[in-house]
Amino acid sequence: MVKIVKKLLSLKELKRCTFSVHPNAKPAFDFFFNHTHLFCRSRLNTSTLHVLNQNQTFYGIKKQEDEIALFSGYEFIGFDLANIDVTQHNVIILPSLTDEEITLQAWIATLRVVLTSAPTEHLEKFRRALNDSVPSYCIRHLFEQKSITQKVWSEINAVSRDTLAKQNQKMNKTKEPQISIFERLENEYAG
Incomplete structure (x- = not known):
């Protein structure tokens, strides 16, 4: 089995990077947020969501030097890329994944959650x-x-x-x- 080298981004790198959802992860991302779960996110206040989502780990790849495309980690109830402070989370970069591998990892991450909340x-x-x-x-x-x-x-x-x-x-x-x-x-x- 091939060993995959992972890199945890430093605080300095996190501060200068921009983040997006990888296009190959977008269908899994949309599926997660468009289906009914057993919980009602709107009933939780901001501080509760913040506590529940502390130290979340995101996985992504570098698209450009300071641009990260996420394919996993978004599958939690408080995810909001526009308002999340990534410096409060771990971001792990995988250097070389194919589009198919990214799609697979995105769906695995999504299904890990949705299969338990059907x-x-x-x-x-x-x-x-x-x-x-x-x-x-x-x-x-x-x-x-x-x-x-x-x-x-x-x-x-x-x-x-x-x-x-x-x-x-x-x-x-x-x-x-x-x-x-x-x-x-x-x-x-x-x-």
Whole structure:
């Protein structure tokens, strides 16, 4: 196995660098922030968020001398790149990763959190969202198959496959267009 050399940025380096989310990590970043979690961030005050997120570790690569593109570390409830003081956190730079490796690391970081906060009443919907959003090579790397099946998902979440099937049926029913009795009669007797 190849040893990956990591570099922890010094306080001096942190102060002069600008930070962004790496483009290959953006889909995982968006997925994390666009899906419902079991917690409600808006109910936590600023000081609570600050305490919960102290000493967070970010991972990134250097795009330019003073520009860091993050691909991991953003997956915590108080992440706000515009308002975070990176000098209060650890930033680890990996010198050479391919775009595919960055994507994989971003999804691993995201899934580490979202898999433990999937809303029970929407497990099937969440499984489908994962299959639609996560690149298949990432799913294959993590689950050793091309997609997350109901069988695997039920085992991970300690629910029966029947529960997922019922959620699936409920989702499909809500997608069917509802036609009122008046519209049905009108269609039936329209000449």
